[in-house]
Amino acid sequence: MQTWIQKITEGMPEVARQRRSVARGDYLFRHRQPAEALFIVVEGRVRMFRELADGTAVTLHVAREGETFAEAALFATNYHCHALAELDTTVICLSTQELMSRLQTDAALGLELSRHLAHQVRDLRAMVCLRDIRSADERLLNWLRQKADNKKMQTVLDRSWTAISQELGLTRETVYRSLARLEELGLISRERTEGGALESIQLRRN
Amino acid sequence: MQTWIQKITEGMPEVARQRRSVARGDYLFRHRQPAEALFIVVEGRVRMFRELADGTAVTLHVAREGETFAEAALFATNYHCHALAELDTTVICLSTQELMSRLQTDAALGLELSRHLAHQVRDLRAMVCLRDIRSADERLLNWLRQKADNKKMQTVLDRSWTAISQELGLTRETVYRSLARLEELGLISRERTEGGALESIQLRRN
DNA sequence: CGATAATTTGATCAATATCAAATATCGTGG
DNA sequence: CCACGATATTTGATATTGATCAAATTATCG
Numbered sequence: 025m026q027t028w029i030q031k032i033t034e035g036m037p038e039v040a041r042q043r044r045s046v047a048r049g050d051y052l053f054r055h056r057q058p059a060e061a062l063f064i065v066v067e068g069r070v071r072m073f074r075e076l077a078d079g080t081a082v083t084l085h086v087a088r089e090g091e092t093f094a095e096a097a098l099f100a101t102n103y104h105c106h107a108l109a110e111l112d113t114t115v116i117c118l119s120t121q122e123l124m125s126r127l128q129t130d131a132a133l134g135l136e137l138s139r140h141l142a143h144q145v146r147d148l149r150a151m152v153c154l155r156d157i158r159s160a161d162e163r164l165l166n167w168l169r170q171k172a173d174n175k176k177m178q179t180v181l182d183r184s185w186t187a188i189s190q191e192l193g194l195t196r197e198t199v200y201r202s203l204a205r206l207e208e209l210g211l212i213s214r215e216r217t218e219g220g221a222l223e224s225i226q227l228r229r230n
Numbered sequence: 231m232q233t234w235i236q237k238i239t240e241g242m243p244e245v246a247r248q249r250r251s252v253a254r255g256d257y258l259f260r261h262r263q264p265a266e267a268l269f270i271v272v273e274g275r276v277r278m279f280r281e282l283a284d285g286t287a288v289t290l291h292v293a294r295e296g297e298t299f300a301e302a303a304l305f306a307t308n309y310h311c312h313a314l315a316e317l318d319t320t321v322i323c324l325s326t327q328e329l330m331s332r333l334q335t336d337a338a339l340g341l342e343l344s345r346h347l348a349h350q351v352r353d354l355r356a357m358v359c360l361r362d363i364r365s366a367d368e369r370l371l372n373w374l375r376q377k378a379d380n381k382k383m384q385t386v387l388d389r390s391w392t393a394i395s396q397e398l399g400l401t402r403e404t405v406y407r408s409l410a411r412l413e414e415l416g417l418i419s420r421e422r423t424e425g426g427a428l429e430s431i432q433l434r435r436n
Numbered sequence: 437c438g439a440t441a442a443t444t445t446g447a448t449c450a451a452t453a454t455c456a457a458a459t460a461t462c463g464t465g466g
Numbered sequence: 467c468c469a470c471g472a473t474a475t476t477t478g479a480t481a482t483t484g485a486t487c488a489a490a491t492t493a494t495c496g
Contacts, residue, residue, distance in 0.1 A: 074375075074376070082376055084352070084356045084376075085352075085359055086359070095348045095352075096349065096352050099344075099348060127337060127340070127341055127344075128337055128341075129337055131334055131335055132334075134333070134337050134340025135333055135334075137344050138304070138305075138333075138347060141344060141348055142304065142347055143302065144351045145301060145347055145350045145351055146301075148351065148354035148357075149290060149291040149354060150290045150291065151358055152358060152361070153290060153292070155361050166288055166289075169280075170280070170288055
């Protein structure tokens, strides 16, 4: 688990970091409810959305396993959107009250939170930037380069291509075709590390 | 200017928040240089990118007027990318050293920074989410809904459509066509507030 | 070993990008 | 206040490319 979560949760009273399970289709919280917690997804998937006057839903974020969400709850008295479990979901709830009161005095904790958020900002900006690239080949290639070990020019995958294609904003079919094309062109080579099941991609120069 | 910047800069010694002008094509900072400042763009545009072993550039972010960038410099000793002025640019430099030393003890300042970053995270997530919508019409409509005043179901523009189309990840031609189509379908109506030059979009139900 | 998910390739379609060009609007200097 | 250049808006024609639907193969997990 991420460092900041460790630092935040350690020394936090039991009541302030409870687990909660939500069945698929149920709400974790609703718009305008008092913002009592922020969350870490342990398992499942949560969709956050606003609802307009005429009932139209506007999705703001989909939080997946390992991700935190509703950090903004710390700075608001009420939630500004709905959070719906798209699957059977388990989350850890971190009490905003508890956190906030510690943040009032504990500057180190605030730094830890800022660090976490600053990294999120960096990653998200990079993701937006990546999606500005229209060509599937170029987008995939840039993703590989972003992830690559700078010296070895190599990326080791931690997920299926099917999952990665979502992050890329492309269909899996398109991704597989791009992979084939890039390998064809000699820009990458795909290597299956026989020990682990993890595929790794070697970037070739030019 | 954003609140947090006010709070951060007020009471900050003159030396810790200097203006700096950079000519188009010059670097604001380079990869591996000591991370001495984070920045606010006053005017111009700055591109941040990494450079791979073979010289390939990977863009991570393009910061525009009014935006802050390199917040992560606070948590690193060295910059992890290059920052190049794409236009003649003026920035405000906020000393990381000064900021960091204040953040060590000033919990309120840390909260202000966290608040700023949490909002950025929220906005960026919403932007990524929006770009997952493939249809231009749907994407534009959802953008309008995100921006809309919840009661009046109305969005007042603060920029040209040409600028907005970039945020949407669409070409301006596509955006204009979508606008026409959505108005045709009666889903929106475009209204020119004669007083100001600002266009406003009224969302219709269904 | 069976079931489920992931990978891979093919054919076709639809939608957006692109290129082009005309009009409208804005801002600025005279 | 007006003229003029720059920018924004708007519509048209066409091409490209990624999405979609299909299906076969392979890998993974219990």
